[in-house]
Amino acid sequence: MQLLSSLLFAQLPSLIANLTSPTAASTVTATAPAMATHTFTLPPLPYEYNALEPHISEQIMKLHHDKHHQAYVTNLNAATASQSEAFKNNDVKAEIALQSAIKFHGGGHINHSLFWPSLCPSSSPCSSPSSAPSFVAAIESQYGSLDTFKDAYNKLLMGIQGSGWGWIVKRNGRIEMEVTKDQDPITTGEVVLGVDMWEHAYYLQYWNDKAAYIKGVWEVINWETAEKRWGGKKVGDVRV
Amino acid sequence: MSFVARIARPTVAAARGVNTAAALRSKHTLPALAYDYGELEPSIAGQIMEIHHTKHHQTYVNSLNEAEEKFAAAQHANDVKAQIALQPALKFHGGGHLNHTLFWENLAPKKLGGGEPPSGELAAAINEQWGSFDGFKKTFNGYLAGIQGSGWSWLVKDTETNKLQIISLPNQDPVVGKYKPIIGVDAWEHAYYLQYQNRKVEYFQAIWEVINWKTGEKRFKA
Known part of the structure; x- marks a missing residue:
């Protein structure tokens, strides 16, 4: 005392x-805000570097x-x-x-x-649409079929001029497709899936053949992640 | 009968119009390079040059021709909505064709003068603006490194002030309006990735070894 x-x-x-x-x-x-500054760190990949071969x-x-x-x-x-x-x-x-x-x-x-986490090895069950029953049901009710949905997404991805991303976003309970340029993030709704269309994402393997890269990506889409995100769970979200 | 005639007439007219326009308009073609693909090595790998020219540039040429054909058809059909909808494709693929054509011309192998610093009026204008050739290159590389996404950096002449300036443009936006292109550098990842991967700063340094300043001087005078 x-x-x-x-x-x-x-x-x-x-x-x-x-x-x-x-x-x-x-x-x-x-000193308070300076001390509160969060240092962001690189999240580890949820699989090995070679796990997405031969597609990536x-x-x-x-x-x-x-x-x-x-x-x-x-x-x-x-x-x-x-x-x-x-x-x-x-x-x-x-x-x-x-x-x-x-x-x-x-x-x-x-x-x-x-x-x-939008990707996973093609040999694993997570790469099968059957891992996403409620999301696929939503796709079918909105697009008629999974193939129609894929065609629409492929068209969106192929149409990107320059660097950017193609996204599947859940907004008001519906599926929306959206392109963001460069590294602009999606800031409304919840991202269900995203595909990187920067050249660095595919160039060493596919050169200018974007269509072949997109075809490869479908083989390694992580439908388990999509199902979780569609159900409202955060997967891979950056939080301070 | 008159109903049939009414629909039939414009269709025939439109078809004839398209044919005439297609016959009159010459298609864009891929320009040949003034040097071999491997001759810009080690600054730019032969493989990059070949893919860049025969695949990327060729695709811009093909897609521009396709967009122009659609545009001509839309004009003859008096379809303004379709004409407007085609603008992004015309800008992107037209820009891609213009930019790459300028780029090939402002590159040269060492034996053809690549990397030799500018002389005469252009050199004087550069020194006036940036103090020295090195000062200019440093500033230009800052523009290249600052591009967020795909794009180009250009040394341009402002035709209103007659002064040199450095600008960066996104994607395939071409240099238009009051600016006249002098030297352009492609900062798309496809321009360097097979050789430099994420080390783009090394590409930006190496490119100066193969810049054709004779082309720059001609464009500056023109």
Whole structure:
């Protein structure tokens, strides 16, 4: 008790100083958001790098996960750290200037984190539509058949001009297909499936043959994940 | 009878119109390269050049011809909605054809002058704008590295001010309007991925070894 009060007493001058001096006070409050900054990390793949062969090669998966996704994580952490610094300094201009980097690298992190569990080895039951009874029922009621749904999604993916993603999103209980450019993430509704149509996702194996890549992707779509997400479970969501 | 005639007439007219337009309009073709695919090595692998030219550029040419045919048909049918709907395809594939044609011309193997720094008025204009050729390259590489997704960076002349400028454009958007292209660099992943994978900065450094500044000087003067 005595020790505590003497400690308090010893700190009292600096407490008072913090309350009275605006410079010191802003330093104290500013450390809070800086300390709260979350460091994003690269999620491990839910399977081996070669698990999606022959549809997506081990070399592509290694580069895609270890280099591309890692770079988005690294750059997102750098951008968010700079933004907390800007907040701390009340530097609105710097805050705004960082938005594009946060959208791009944050989107890259979000999108790839959703993508990995959207895939699974073709030898595993998760790659069969029978693993997604309620999602497939929704597809059939909305599109008539799984094939019609696939055709519509293929058309969407083939029509992407430049880098981007094709998404299956659940909105108001319905299936919607949507393209986002570059690394723009889906921000409304719940992503059920996503396919990366950046050239880095297929080029080493398929070159310019996008259609063959898409055909390969269908062999490794993770229908178990789709079923979970359709049922409202989060799989691969980036959360701070 | 008159009902049949009424539908039959415009159909025949439209068909004739399409044929005439198709006969008058010459199709776009893939331009030949002024050098062999392997001659830009080690900066750009022969395999990349071959796929880039015979597959990617060829697809832009084919798709542009297809879009133009559809556009001509829509014009003769007075179908404005269809004409508008075709604009993104015309822009994307037309841009792809224009951009790649300019790109091949502003590249050259070392033995044909690739990588030799610009001279004359263009060199002076570059020095005036960026202090030095190295300063220019550094700034240009910053533009290339800053592209988020697919796109191109260009050294352009602003025809209103007659000054040089560096711009980046997304996807296959071509250089149009007041800007005149001088030198373009393709920053799509297909332009480098087989050789450099994710190390695009290395591609951006190596490309300067095969830039054809003689082409740049001609475009600057024109």
